[in-house]
Amino acid sequence: MPAPPIDARSQNAHVLGVEPCGEDGVLLRIKPLEPADPLRAGRFFMLRSLDDTAPSIPRPFSVYRQYDDGSIEFLIKVMGPGTRALAGSPPGTELVCVGPLGNGFPEFEADVPRVMVAGGIGSAPFYMAIQQALEGSHGAKVEPEDLTLIYGGRQAGFLYDLEAFMELGVRVLAATDDGSVGFHGNVLDCLRKQWDAGNLPETVHLLTCGPEPMMEAVAHEAAAKNLKCWVSLETYMGCGVGICNGCSLVTRPDGPLGAWPVAKACVDGPVFSTSAIEF
Ligand SMILES: Cc1cc2nc3c(=O)[nH]c(=O)nc-3n(C[C@H](O)[C@H](O)[C@H](O)COP(=O)(O)OP(=O)(O)OC[C@H]3O[C@@H](n4cnc5c(N)ncnc54)[C@H](O)[C@@H]3O)c2cc1C
Numbered sequence: 001m002p003a004p005p006i007d008a009r010s011q012n013a014h015v016l017g018v019e020p021c022g023e024d025g026v027l028l029r030i031k032p033l034e035p036a037d038p039l040r041a042g043r044f045f046m047l048r049s050l051d052d053t054a055p056s057i058p059r060p061f062s063v064y065r066q067y068d069d070g071s072i073e074f075l076i077k078v079m080g081p082g083t084r085a086l087a088g089s090p091p092g093t094e095l096v097c098v099g100p101l102g103n104g105f106p107e108f109e110a111d112v113p114r115v116m117v118a119g120g121i122g123s124a125p126f127y128m129a130i131q132q133a134l135e136g137s138h139g140a141k142v143e144p145e146d147l148t149l150i151y152g153g154r155q156a157g158f159l160y161d162l163e164a165f166m167e168l169g170v171r172v173l174a175a176t177d178d179g180s181v182g183f184h185g186n187v188l189d190c191l192r193k194q195w196d197a198g199n200l201p202e203t204v205h206l207l208t209c210g211p212e213p214m215m216e217a218v219a220h221e222a223a224a225k226n227l228k229c230w231v232s233l234e235t236y237m238g239c240g241v242g243i244c245n246g247c248s249l250v251t252r253p254d255g256p257l258g259a260w261p262v263a264k265a266c267v268d269g270p271v272f273s274t275s276a277i278e279f
């Protein structure tokens with residue numbers, strides 16, 4: 001049975017700062033008491049404010065950026081009580097911080113261009129995924145022209161920290177439902193248009209994170225084109241360490257996890273090959 005990662009620990013951290021980001025998001029930078037080793041993109045922490053108004057169950061967040069001083073930054077969409085408490089934390093606030101958790105993105109084959117398809121706050125794991133691909137720090141080094149981020153949202157304010165993604169120097173294509181920025185339409189239509197226009201090679205690796213219907217659509221497109229695809233899931237989580245079964249999902253009997261009928265997003269994922277799971 002999968003277990004929590006050996007480098008995970010529960011400890012306190014303090015807030016270094018919170019900056020607004022986009023229409024309803026924040027960038028939360030924290031410093032855990034003990035710094036983590038360099039983290040693979042796609043891993044996550046469970047965070048809980050010690051504020052009395054915050055829920056007692058910590059909430060999961062992908063690592064957005066990791067800094068040399070040991071601090072870690074999260075890109076957070078304010079949704080309910082847990083995220084509201086974190087977003088309202090002044091510098092110095094103590095947090096409970098459990099992690100690093102999860103597997104992160106695998107080492108991809110070299111020489112296959114990667115297309116990341118993000119919806120809204122689903123962009124969070126891709127900042128470090130792009131940085132690490134450019135550096136070759138967790139797998140093969142990839143040239144900037146072989147990395148594309150298609151980043152969609154309802155409107156401009158839901159494309160969180162878009163400028164920062166653009167500054168990474170890879171191809172970033174924005175798409176909005178209302179046409180306020182970039183392509184007028186959804187990420188899948190934007191992706192198809194790139195293929196139709198010959199702007200993307202036919203063989204790419206697809207990585208996706210965002211609302212479930214979007215990820216499912218990307219996974220279906222990948223299956224139709226016989227492309228490899230990975231999803232970074234944002235399921236509900238209670239414990240983050242494999243105990244509560246709050247994050248269970250159905251595996252595909254013919255896939256690499258098929259020996260078990262269910263997998264747990266927290267310890268088996270949150271990154272899965274779409275050949276492994278059912279939506
Ligand atoms: C591995 C992982 C990584 C994540 N990374 C990020 C991240 O980087 N940034 C970020 O902003 N969020 C991320 N999330 C989602 C985040 O954990 C939830 O938004 C958060 O738990 C909401 O807590 P809350 O107390 O504010 O809201 P709640 O009161 O728990 O929920 C508020 C509303 O949002 C809905 N909701 C809550 N969680 C989810 C969910 N996972 N999927 C769909 N609807 C949901 C609820 O049904 C409710 O309607 C991640 C989730 C996982 C599992």
Ligand code: FES
Nearest residue numbers: 238240244245266
């Ligand atoms: S969140 Fe508890 S088992 Fe995965």
